[in-house]
Amino acid sequence: MKNLKENLIELVRRTSAELPQDIIIAIQRGTEMEAGGTNARYALEVIQKNIEMARDKSQPLCQDTGSILFYAKVPAGFDQLAFEEAAREAVAESTAKGYLRQNSVDSVTGANTGNNLGPGSPSFHFEQWKNPEADVCLILKGGGCENMGVQYSLPDGRLQADRDLNGIRKCILDAVLQAQGKGCGPGILGVAVGGDRATGYACSKEQLLRRLDDKNSDPVLAKLENEMVEKANSLGIGPMGFGGKTTVLGVKIGSLNRLPASYFVSISYMCWAFRRQGFVLQNGGEIGRWLY
Numbered sequence: 001m002k003n004l005k006e007n008l009i010e011l012v013r014r015t016s017a018e019l020p021q022d023i024i025i026a027i028q029r030g031t032e033m034e035a036g037g038t039n040a041r042y043a044l045e046v047i048q049k050n051i052e053m054a055r056d057k058s059q060p061l062c063q064d065t066g067s068i069l070f071y072a073k074v075p076a077g078f079d080q081l082a083f084e085e086a087a088r089e090a091v092a093e094s095t096a097k098g099y100l101r102q103n104s105v106d107s108v109t110g111a112n113t114g115n116n117l118g119p120g121s122p123s124f125h126f127e128q129w130k131n132p133e134a135d136v137c138l139i140l141k142g143g144g145c146e147n148m149g150v151q152y153s154l155p156d157g158r159l160q161a162d163r164d165l166n167g168i169r170k171c172i173l174d175a176v177l178q179a180q181g182k183g184c185g186p187g188i189l190g191v192a193v194g195g196d197r198a199t200g201y202a203c204s205k206e207q208l209l210r211r212l213d214d215k216n217s218d219p220v221l222a223k224l225e226n227e228m229v230e231k232a233n234s235l236g237i238g239p240m241g242f243g244g245k246t247t248v249l250g251v252k253i254g255s256l257n258r259l260p261a262s263y264f265v266s267i268s269y270m271c272w273a274f275r276r277q278g279f280v281l282q283n284g285g286e287i288g289r290w291l292y
Contacts, residue, residue: 002286004285007287009093013097016065016094016140017061019051019273019275022292026249030246031045031048031246034239034246040238043240044246064142065099065103065275066142066146066275068123069123071127071138072134072135074134087122095115095116100140133281134281135278136279137278139275141208141275144271145270145271146268148175148178148183149266150174151201151265152174153263168193172267173232177235180241181239182241184272185240185241185248187272188248188270189251189268190252190267191252191265192253192254192266193254194258196259200256203254204254204266207268209276211292225252225253229248276292
């Protein structure tokens with residue numbers, strides 16, 4: 001595919017340095033909600049300056065450029081191996097250019113690979129569909145927010161959470177309370193109800209591909225998403241845990257079928273530096289349009 005590597009390098013650059021507009025709008029609204037002279041207002045104003053400087057200088061928003069997660073919806077016959085090879089080359093060159101920090105280390109020896117390549121880095125998630133073009137998305141997920149992810153198995157005696165909507169509510173609010181501003185809040189929560197331990201976490205991260213201003217197609221989950229944003233922001237944790245009204249920017253919930261014996265609620269926490277971007281990849285490897 002012609003120019004695929006160069007287009008993927010540009011995808012990495014934009015994802016690392018430029019926040020999507022839906023995130024910027026949410027941060028601006030959060031800033032306006034906080035009282036002047038408070039730590040919460042100051043934190044969000046600093047965040048906004050950071051966003052502007054990273055964009056203007058085309059430099060990473062955060063020193064932790066995070067796990068490199070590619071999501072691709074592809075037509076039948078799409079050469080996944082060629083895509084993976086081009087993506088790995090793009091990651092290595094993006095690291096050399098400074099769009100990505102040298103963040104990937106061997107889990108046994110601790111040695112840094114120096115180019116962000118290694119087992120599981122980057123990671124690829126392919127889904128086949130009937131469209132003639134491919135949708136390619138990238139998420140850069142920092143380690144601090146990744147550490148705030150959590151999975152619950154219901155019923156949970158500690159939370160007095162049963163296998164119902166109220167139990168899901170308790171899990172989500174407990175995750176916010178346990179984070180207490182860690183993971184660089186205000187955060188965005190991707191939530192999956194059901195599945196097994198692996199598919200639940202995978203589904204929770206896929207929720208982070210949704211825009212903050214979208215509406216869940218399931219009316220029950222749509223209502224729950226809005227409720228959880230409101231309740232989380234009433235906890236008083238605020239940006240970076242400084243107190244205030246802006247604890248989360250969004251909550252996105254998906255569901256999977258489960259076995260009768262299991263009931264998991266899996267939560268992936270994303271920091272304010274919500275680095276996701278994507279494009280429509282045409283048959284020849286050219287960019288059709290940007291997705292965010």
